[in-house]
Amino acid sequence: MNRLNLTALLGLSALLTACPQPAPPSALSDAVVVAGPALSATYQASFQGSWLISGLPAWLTASPSSGSGDVKTTFRINRSAGAPHTADQVRLSTPVKLGWQTPAGAAGSATLTVSADLYHLSGQVSVAAALGQALPTPAPLRVNAQPGPQPSAQGIIVKYKTDAAFAAALRGNGFSGTGLFRAQSLGLNSYSGRTLVVQPQFLQSRTPQSQILQAQNVQAQAQAQATALTALRADPNVEYAVPNAVLRAQNLPTQPGSGQALDVQAPYAPADQYxxxxxxxxxxxxxxxxxxxxxxxxxxxxxxxxxxxxxxxxxxxxxxxxxxxxxxxxxxxxxxxxxxxxxxxxxxxxxxxxxxxxxxxxxxxxxxxxxxxxxxxxxxxxxxxxxxxxxxxxxxxxxxxxxxxxxxxxxxxxxxxxxxxxxxxxxxxxxxxxxxxxxxxxxxxxxxxxxxxxxxxxxxxxxxxxxxxxxxxxxxxxxxxxxxxxxxxxxxxxxxxxxxxxxxxxxxxxxxxxxxxxxxxxxADPSNPTFNMNLMLGGKPVSDSVFSTSWDxxxxxxxxxxxxxxxxxxxxxxxxxxxxxxxxxxxTPAAALQRIEATATDLGVPxxxxxxxxxxxxxxxxxGAPAVSNVFTLSILGEASTFTPPLDNAGRFNAYLPDGAFQVLAGFDRSGNGLGGEVGEPGAKATVTLGPDQTAVDVGTLNVGP
The missing domain is CATH 3.40.50.200 (Peptidase S8/S53 domain)
Incomplete structure (x- = not known):
């Protein structure tokens, strides 16, 4: 029994061996290589001949990048070198060239499209804690908001020439007997001497036919106010009548939580040539x-x-x-x-x-x-x-x-x-x-x-x-x-x-x-210069190196x-x-070192x-230098890359980042260095680590405090 089974299996094996095997392709075809959240992805294909991978961007390496016979290469993803500074791109994707040549001399190329997902960091910034107010959550946040339109005047300020005319107005007998307006007790916002202030909702205009027109909306209020000003200025008993204008504070935003205006001085800029x-x-x-x-x-x-x-x-x-x-x-x-x-x-x-x-x-x-x-x-x-x-x-x-x-x-x-x-x-x-x-x-x-x-x-x-x-x-x-x-x-x-x-x-x-x-x-490294500070010398751009005294x-x-x-x-x-x-x-110098370490801006790992x-x-x-700016910033500081994601009107952000540890800083820049929320500045901070094992993190609400 056992011998018969063995013979049958050997016969089957011989049959399979005798079947023709598929030949390797004579050319390589386009393909898609998806890394997803992984740090690498492997591509392989059957082939006879030589091949070469080229056209790799800075965030991608291939190992090996060339060879002969079957193609097998591992793409390694350096997301830090490819993720945009604005952190608004969900994934990295690039075409790379796979050139090939057969032993017979045929040659050509294929395109490998390599993609890798970036990791998702989300959260929200709130200034509620900094303002010391019970604001709803999520609290709205305006980043570098421009002043809105000038508000409408809040009523009319009227000053009378005589005490008698002023008293008549207060008695409700019309302003100095004109009968055009009736001052009701609720409408008198304030008064002093012969001057009174009337709120717009209590201004009632009377036509020559004594018909009362009540202001029902902003446009009607403005029309009633204009009519009232014309009439009051024509009254011989009125010294002046002016709109109760709304003024805007001309200082920079108040210091959060202090209730007092922030004294922002101008940063000192030396006049030296360089x-x-x-x-x-x-x-x-x-x-x-x-x-x-x-x-x-x-x-x-x-x-x-x-x-x-x-x-x-x-x-x-x-x-x-x-x-x-x-x-x-x-x-x-x-x-x-x-x-x-x-x-x-x-x-x-x-x-x-x-x-x-x-x-x-x-x-x-x-x-x-x-x-x-x-x-x-x-x-x-x-x-x-x-x-x-x-x-x-x-x-x-x-x-x-x-x-x-x-x-x-x-x-x-x-x-x-x-x-x-x-x-x-x-x-x-x-x-x-x-x-x-x-x-x-x-x-x-x-x-x-x-x-x-x-x-x-x-x-x-x-x-x-x-x-x-x-x-x-x-x-x-x-x-x-x-x-x-x-x-x-x-x-x-x-x-x-x-x-x-x-x-x-x-x-x-x-x-x-x-x-x-x-x-x-x-x-910056002179062998790999960067030009992020936009420096110019002699009409030519220069790299981000340190300029100082020297000798020719x-x-x-x-x-x-x-x-x-x-x-x-x-x-x-x-x-x-x-x-x-x-x-x-x-x-002491030792105490100076302790203070410098305590006030330093942490990067990457906490x-x-x-x-x-x-x-x-x-x-x-x-x-302990004074404030020279008061600009709100949101920054993400990593060991190998930095990011400034945008905030929406409610202070929410979604950032797509590489793997690594990051410090998230939200706050007001008081030193003028473009980075808010550092030590001594109103801010909030979070530390996150992203990678294949943690592809998404929500830091919740960052309450910017003093």
């Missing part, structure tokens, strides 16, 4: 800070040590803002012929134009106002630094040699010296007469923890002496910690760049690791330069620490994260 190119200050609220500085004294002197390539003391925009050679400036480089000595003038990096140390110093202390032109065609005002007119000075300490390198020992000595510890170099002992409250290190590298120990020891000693050491997080675009930024006690600063509308976005080059503490604007070594004259990196973000934090100390908001630490510094909030 100040409009320095967008980073505006995006961190310096228009409000500098306005405050013009009325509130920043009196306490502060020293920021910039350990770098040295500085050009002869740059006119830094005049009076640097401690000089006789005042503690020092060159500690032992690897070239320019140091060590007391002259940290930047000799220039071999083969590279510009002065890194001068650029960093200018971000902190470049002066406001004009100066004598240092050369033909040179600017007479240049740029400004964050300190503007505050008594903050940079102590230049040279530790980076002419080849762009800095030895650990030189940097460690520089940190010790800047903090006030005596150091001995080649038999000479140096003591800093101006110990720095803040030490700026726009340098670093991906060395090991063990290799970094001398640097970390120096930072620990400086911290013990009361200095705050602020260090660039690194520009490798990866996740390896850079030192000395990752040392315990150091403040590691990451970089953000402006996205559409100036909203902060983690810069692609900025290193990401657990020790990152804060972020500031360091500019070819012409040997001062200049200004765009640069990007965590080197540029770091002095933004150092400057803010110095300003908090100068204004007296806090008394709380501290590896990309931007506690968030992007907010100078206006940290320094």
């Amino acid at each position: 100040a409009p190119l320095q967008y980073a200050y505006r995006l961190m609220g310096y228009g409000a800070v500098w306005r405050d500085m013009k009325t509130t004294p920043y009196l306490k002197p502060v020293t920021v040590a910039v350990i770098d390539t040295g500085v050009r003391f002869d740059h006119p925009d830094l005049a009076g803002r640097l401690w000089k050679s006789s005042e503690g400036a020092l060159d500690l480089v032992t690897s070239d012929t320019f140091g060590p000595d007391t002259d940290p003038t930047d000799p220039g990096e071999a083969g590279v134009d510009g002065s890194h140390g001068t650029h960093v110093s200018g971000i902190i202390v470049a002066g406001e106002g004009t100066f004598a032109s240092p050369c033909a065609g040179c600017s007479e005002s240049g740029v400004v630094g964050a300190a503007l007119t505050a008594p903050i000075k940079v102590l230049p300490v040279r530790a980076i040699d002419r080849f762009g390198n800095a030895s650990e020992s030189d940097v460690a000595l520089a940190v010790n010296y800047a903090a006030g510890q005596p150091v001995t170099v080649q038999g000479v002992t140096y003591t800093n007469p101006h110990p720095a409250q803040v030490i700026n290190l726009s340098l670093g590298g991906p060395i090991s923890v063990a290799e970094a120990q001398p640097l970390c020891d120096a930072i620990a000693d400086a911290t013990q002496r009361g200095s705050l050491v602020v260090v660039a997080a690194g520009n490798g675009g990866g996740t390896q910690p850079y030192y000395p930024a990752a040392c315990a006690g150091a403040v590691s600063v990451a970089s953000v760049r402006p996205d559409v509308g100036g909203l902060p976005l983690h810069a692609e080059y900025s290193q990401s690791y657990p020790q990152v503490a804060l972020a500031a604007y360091g500019g 070594y070819q012409k040997n004259q001062p200049t200004y330069q765009f640069e990007s990196g965590t080197s540029q973000a770091t002095p933004q934090v150092s400057a803010l620490v110095a300003l908090l100390l100068s204004k007296g908001v806090v008394s 709380g501290r994260d590896n990309d931007t630490g506690f968030g992007v510094i907010n100078a206006a909030a940290a320094l």
Whole structure:
């Protein structure tokens, strides 16, 4: 029995094998590839020959993108690179080209239409809580509403020439005996002296035939009021008769919940020639800070040590803002012929134009106002630094040699010296007469923890002496910690760049690791420039980099330069620490750091994260600067993308977003940086995470409060 069954099965197998198999197609056809909410989608097709996928947009990759034989490729979706800033597109869809060629030489192409759904975030914004009123839910919200039409006058104000005529009107015998109007007690809104106010609904007009015409609607009221004005002005006993006009408040909207008018001052805009190119200050609220500085004294002197390539003391925009050679400036480089000595003038990096140390110093202390032109065609005002007119000075300490390198020992000595510890170099002992409250290190590298120990020891000693050491997080675009930024006690600063509308976005080059503490604007990557701030220089558009003081070594004259990196973000934090100390908001650098972290604008994952630490510094909030705007905004801030979805008349929004963690901010922008609902501003906040496992979230009602 078993043998017969086995024989029968073998016979069937032979029969199937003998049947002809379908040949692979000689061409590839158009197809639709649907990822839906997934992060990837696979396409496959039988084929003999070679094939190539091309025409991929930025949000789509194919792996592999070419091959021979059967086609099998996986499309990976980067929704952050494709979702529009307005968040109003439900899905991403694109045609890509699948080119093919057979062994016989036939060639052609097919179109693959790849689509991927975006994730849905919905909610509603209400100002009820902010206004302190029992408004219905959902409360209506007008965003940047324009004033409506002027309301109609509310009755007539009449003043009589004599007390007798006024008394006759009050007795109801007609206004001064004319008999044209009858003043009823309910109609007298108010009166004083010989003046009375009559509400429009109580104005009754009498024709010559004594027929009474009661105003029944707005048009009739207006007609009755015009008739009444004509008659009253013709009455010899009436001194004047005028419409009771409705006036509109000319101040900006009231501060929610206060019941008082919000005192909105104009943001301060320096008149220096290139100040409009320095967008980073505006995006961190310096228009409000500098306005405050013009009325509130920043009196306490502060020293920021910039350990770098040295500085050009002869740059006119830094005049009076640097401690000089006789005042503690020092060159500690032992690897070239320019140091060590007391002259940290930047000799220039071999083969590279510009002065890194001068650029960093200018971000902190470049002066406001004009100066004598240092050369033909040179600017007479240049740029400004964050300190503007505050008594903050940079102590230049040279530790980076002419080849762009800095030895650990030189940097460690520089940190010790800047903090006030005596150091001995080649038999000479140096003591800093101006110990720095803040030490700026726009340098670093991906060395090991063990290799970094001398640097970390120096930072620990400086911290013990009361200095705050602020260090660039690194520009490798990866996740390896850079030192000395990752040392315990150091403040590691990451970089953000402006996205559409100036909203902060983690810069692609900025290193990401657990020790990152804060972020500031360091500019766009020059190798992948963005132009979101619409900057123009010499009639040409320029990228979103950071503009500051520099030096032209070819012409040997001062200049200004765009640069990007965590080197540029770091002095933004150092400057803010110095300003908090100068204004007296806090008394120690450690307390300044706590305040900066508490007032920073969080991005992406709530709380501290590896990309931007506690968030992007907010100078206006940290320094308690006055309001310079009162514009309502709704913003969604992610780790890799930002969005500004529209609101309908009831304050509802529907946003279609990529995967990731997002901070939803709704509120009033008081700092003038274009982002409302930050710390110190009336606002509401929600945190959401979207992805294949959570494709839709409704955050409910965001009650904008003070």
